Amino acid sequence: MADQFTKVDCLRETLLESLEITDKRQEDISREDVLSRIENVIQTIVVSVSKGEAPLLKVMNRSSWTNVRFQKSVGLVLKADVSLTPLQCDCPSSATKFALILKVLSVIYKLVQSDSYATKRDIYYNDMQLFGSQRTLDFIVDDVSCLLKVPRRSLHVLATSKGFISGDLCYLEEDGTKVDCNSSSAATPVSSNVNGIRNIVSSAKFILIVEKDATFQRLLDDDFCTRLSPCIIITGKGMPDVNSRLMVRKLWDTLHVPVFALVDADPHGIEIMCIYKYGSLSMAFEAHSLTVPSVLWLGLLPSDIQRYRVPEESIIPFSQADESKINSLRNRSYITCQPAWEREK
Template sequence: DGFDHCYNKEILNHIENVILGIVTSLSNNEAPVLSLPNRSSWANISFDSAIGLQMSSGSSITTIRSDCPSSATKFAQILKVLSVVYRLVQSNSYATKRDIYYNDTQLFGSQTTVDRIVDDISCMLKIPRRSLHVLATSKGLISGDLCYLEEDGTRIDCHSSSNAVAVSSNIGGIRNIVSSAKFVMIVEKDATFQRLLDDNFCTKLSPCIIITGKGMPDVNSRLMVRKLWDTLHIPIFALVDADPHGIEIMCIYKYGSVAMSFEAHSLTVPSVMWLGLLPSDLQRLRVPDDALTPLSKRDESKLNSLLKRPYLTSQPGWQKEMELMQQTKVKAEIQSLAAISPDFLTSTYLPNKLRYGGWV
């Protein structure tokens, strides 16, 4: 706890320095200005194959002026959140982003604003969000061969095959992880995840852990996958739709996202392998044509932009699959395997893939 105490002091110092800058400007009769790294630009990003996408040191800066009508509200919102964070760190208590929104709904206007401001502050102070004592409510689910303790001492058991466990809101506080899982499988969609639960997948083949972020993953689902990888050192597979959206979701787990690149170290799992659904599987398994969908214009442009991303050169296997999708101009959901036979996914497809190495 000595470490936490020093770290908390450091965070308080960071916030005090920001406030000091504002007070100094005011005493010099100048309008206070806050400087934030620009989080939405690829120009600020460098790629490191061991870490993923991360914010480069010479990032371009956005300034938020207190005397300018277009940014005065944002200036006030940042100060408000800073004061909340300061109190939380000082009293060593936690709040969710939702709590902060309800602290002043008038000022924030929407939950999304709070989420954005918290990430901006995290980036400005170069401090991970959890260290600011702000938690997100999770949307992810996890199940399988896994037990752990929450920070408050609650014992969580994920073995139940009928009910999944909600991913913790405080991944950093998880300890005593016990598991004999042979692999972790990230599942893009809730529907597929539920199907695997119903078919008792985590015990049938070999002990494993399945997790879903229900589409685009929230930060807690990503932190959880990273925590499991750090602790268990087992393979991490991704099961996503054979479409550009599914590939993008898998890339977020593996390489991170531009918006959260300042926290890449704790969020990315560079060892993620693409288990399926592979574009080449569609041909290999002769998935019926009526289970396939033509790529839309939006799909095509997403696919093109994915292929241009800096990390794909280090993944020739992924590149080949994506180029195949570009040529065939079709996509398919995981559910399309049911066109071969209703339980094809769990009884044939996944067991064969995992036994004989059908991933890239």
């Protein structure tokens, strides 16, 4: 265990020497500006109808790698010349999505106008038949954010959090509720309104991102946050939700301490770490608010399997899906710029 502590200390010192804080996030947009942008979209549709033309919307394809580029200081960001996909209301293949975007624009307009908030789950349950699934609504909300060029936090739509956090951390929620994450046996759910958090108080020396909920709980049970040194641990319980990523970024911006990732030594664990570090393809339009490029891969490294003599019977062989994932990762620019990672393959 001692050499693991030394590993953390060495990485922390290295990061502190080279840490460069970049905070080029989009500023919160005023309510009036959000309302104006929605009105402009609707006005364009009304003008088309008045001319007897089928109205259309142009949305970005958020699943296309051709629309993003890798910027080392930020991560995956949108290109200046992103390709847009037209959605026409009279086209069978796009009419449904066109209608859903208008519905969500209407909901957001009312929320912003009344200065009230709703979760994506609330919106979905208000019209389950229309949206069909929570996933469909989630995708439409992100499309609207991208269409309006407005950070999702300015749309007054909140996401339900699935992550947990614990350690040397206290803060106030936007409504004034005090949150203390210092309990060694129970974790605190990540806030559903991370941007409203204020008065952050912590003497943490580092932040540890933990991939698996079971590993996170084991660290809590072992009183990790006080036995090692004051620190903060957070988990998105696998593939992280937006709030967990926002929380890591907010703590990094506020505390200016190293951030480490503890993930499985497999392609999916590496991808999860990369999402915290460099962002995701579908949310590249909000990369400045969601990424922490200084995240360091603490482990588990593939080379640790031999170093710590992990029994062969404890190792799960790669599946076909694992092979496909590792081949996909190899082609990503944020992997090829990491020579040490290349050696771990």
